[in-house]
Structures are given as structure tokens and as C-alpha cells.
Amino acid sequence: MGSVKAELLRLWKWPATWVLIGVWLVMTLTFGYLFNYLALNGGTNTRDLSQQQLISAMQPENVGAAVVRGLPMFGGAIILVLAALAVGSGYGWGTWKTTLTAGPRRISAMAGTLGALAIIVVLLVALTFVVNLGAAITVASVEGWDWSLPGAGVLEPLAASLLIAAMWTGFGVFLGVVTKGPALAVGLGLMWAIVTENLLRGVGSLLGPVESLTKVLPGGSAGNLAGAVGGSGAPGVLTDLGGTTAALFLVGYVVVFLGAATLLKVRRDLV
């Protein structure tokens, strides 16, 4: 518990945590509500979305879908950056050395970092939900729509959001430990999340095996899970796999990323 408390204290007071959460919240509001609202009120709709689709996307009862659809790509990239920075920076600042000589076992120290990151990520998803719900209620009230609060069904997209966020967190942690620094970890992570998987999807249209592979890569699995629980109309959201299959792949990635990172952390010399 001491390790979680320590990590939470330092992540809570880290400006980067709040800058990244803030950027994500602005993005989700801008792309999820502001642009849709402007399109609905005289903008040019270039995505061939009907008015009814735009209204539906902004309805408070559909806020779960609004949360999950941003996470496979851009939200995931932000979470990955947060995790990679949280772990990788410790090498540059020398804080891993301080941490590992403080007393806890290496595995406990790592568990502390993961526990604190988990709390931050749950908070991020919760804030995304609350902010999106607030925006949806505001738009619905201003437009005079009939609206209702989301029911228990919202738990499914929220659980999917958490699983997607956990996968990107694990990926960031893994990169931070492997590269032993923040810069390369963030660079590689962003390239993977935003560039590499999209390029592979492009190649996939020419090569069947590559196309099959892209569906189960980290971003692909995240996109498929988002698609399966109602997320749509955002980059990275896919509908090639069933929700259970995509979720199982994501669980596998979480286990592999965190397992490999912890094993490396425990066994590798800190020089």
C-alpha cells in the first residue's frame, strides 16, 4: 500500500498527468460534441451523417458510446503517453534508483506504479464519462430534445473503455521499462498507435494475412471492442471481430505487456 500511496502522490502532483487528462477531455468534447453540434446547426456534413445520427450521437443516453469510441486511437495514444512518461521518466530522473533502495521489493514497487496508474486511468475514464454526460445534457437541453439518462447498459461501454485504457497503459508501461527513458517510449508508442497500425491496415487491403493480423493487433483489438459495444464514427473503431474475441485479445495484451515489464523490472540490473 505504501508504494501505491507514494506513486499516487507523485502522479497526482505531476502537471503532466493533468495536462494529458485535460487535453483528452478537450479533444473528446471537441470531436464528440462541438463539431457535431456545429454540423447540426448549419455546418456542412461531410460524413453523410443524417441529422438523426448526429442527434443520436449527442444524446445523453448514448454517452457510453461517446466515451468508448475515442479510446482505440487518440484516447489510447494519450493514455500510452501518460504511462510511458510515468515509468520512463524515472530512469532519467534517477527516481527508480531511489524507489528501489527505499525498501519495497521490486515487484511491490512495480505494483505500486501500476496501481497508481490504474487509479489515474479509472479517473480519466470516469471524468470522460462525466464531462461527456454534462456536454450531452447541455446540448440536449439547449436544443430542447427529449432526453433521458443512460441506463445500466452504459456499464458495457464503460467496462470496454476501461479494458482498452488498461491495454494502452500496459503498452506504455512496457515501452517505458524496455527503453529505460521517456522520449523513445513515447515516440515508439505514438508511432505504433497512430501510424503503424493504420499503415498495416492499408497494406492489409492488398495482403490477406496482414489484414487478418491487423484485426488482432493492440489498436485493432481495441477498435473492435469499441465497435462491438456501440462506438462508431471515430478513427480506429472497427467491426471485424466480436466483442468477446476482441476483449480476450485485449486481456492477453494487458497480461503480456505488464508481465513482461514487471519481469524486466525485477530481473534487470539498475545501472
Add this chain to the structure above:
Amino acid sequence: MIVTTEKLTKRYGDRAVVDEVSLSVRRGEVYGFLGPNGAGKTTTIRMLLGLVRPTSGTASVLGEAPGTPRALLKVGSLIEGPGFYPYLSGRDNLRVHAARRGVGRPHVEAALEQVDLVGAANEKFRRYSLGMKQRLGVAAALLGQPELLILDEPTNGLDPAGMADMRDLVRALASQGQTVLLSSHLLGEVEEICDRVGVISQGRLVAESTVEQLRGDTVLLIRADPIEKAHVLIEGSSLHGDVLHVRETDAGSLVRTLVHADVDVQEVRPLRRTLEEVFFEMTGVA
């Protein structure tokens, strides 16, 4: 013994960075771990703290295996400069460290007081001067009242005033009975502070003893006229140009002998090798 190592070795490929080092640190002493840059001091210390795994050999810290929680909770350390979060204040950094060590807030305040950082405790770590950063490092090492303090090059990068402050701090801790393992390449620092010294060179421990023992016996220098007569009169003396060197501490008796034999004694003074001379001799560093 608080720390013992037996043939402790660390190899990277074919290169032995630490080569069969066997040292011992006694309770209540300030042990100077002396060696040129790259001699293997920090790697040895990292092995004592469990940051680096030895290739072979054994080590015991307070009766425990290095790097285990039972050992680490009894050891405070500052390795190659302080590692803190730059965006946190000195106090918050210590609170984070205290949470990991399982000690409460009063310990944080006591440690800040001990290193005289209370006034700057709410400033961000990144705004600290080098000296303040090092002192915060010592404060972190002191959290939880460790039985052993390991300080690796604590005066690195400090200006002369900062170095003097750090030496005073170590001296004050030693006077309270704190066992300190102090690694340094600064001979004056070790000579001033340490009770015993281990000298490491190219990964091997080439000497371990008190500073006095390392310097060896005191030699008396005698300038007299005629020097040849004095040389004959004083048994065991050796002639070096126009002076004699004698391994003898009873200067009074020697002078009486020479004066009674009508030898004109012009100068008698002890010739002591400095730790620096001993160090250069042992490590081959010039």
C-alpha cells in the same frame, strides 16, 4: 560487522568491473571507500543495495542479503546524486520516499531539520542548488533512522562551501554513532572524516585498514653536520642526499645521541606520507 563482502564480483562480458572484493564495515565507524573514477566503487555499492546482481561472491548487509526489504529498511543511501521528482517540492519528495519506507510525516520534518532544509522545503526540487539537492538526498537517506548510511560521492559537483557543509554533516552524523559507508575519490575528504579506508583500483580492493596504518610508519628526517657521522651514529638510518631518514619515533633520544657526539643538529622533523601519496602508490594513478 555491518557489511561484509566475500569475493564479490561483477562482470560485464569479459570485463570484471568489481573483482573479488572482500571488505568489511564495522558498526559505528565511518568507512571510506576510496578509488579513482571508474574503479568499481559505485558498482560495489549498487550490489550492496541490490540494484545490481553480483556475478559471483556474496555480500551481507546487516545480516541480510543485499536488496531485500529487511536489509533496505535498515539502510539509507545516496547513490551517484539524488534522484527526485523535479516538479515536487523537497518536502513532497520526502513524503513520497517516506511512504515507500513506511515512515510517517514526523520523520520527514525531522530529516529536513537535520539537513537544514526546513526553510526551502516547499520549493520545487528543480529550483534547488546542487548543495541543496545533495542535502535532500541525505535527508531521504536518513528517513526511518537507518543503522547504516551509504553515501556515494556525496560531495560531487559541490562548491568548496557545499563540500565543507556536507563533510560537517557526515561528521555530525558520525559523532551520533551513525555507521557510514562513504565512497569518494577525494582523498582529503576521506582523510578528514573516515576511521577506516578501503582502497579499490581497477575493480580490486588493494588495501583495507585505518588511515594511519595506510600511511605507514612515521619517518624522521634529520639534517645534521657532518651528516656522514650522524649516519654512522644512528643505526638503521638511510642517507638521502644531505639528510637522513630514520624509522624511529623517539626524536629526543636521537638528538641527544648526536649532540653528545658533537654533531650539529640543524633540523629534525617527522616525514609522513600523505594519504594521497599512498593512494597514488596503490592505484597507480598519477
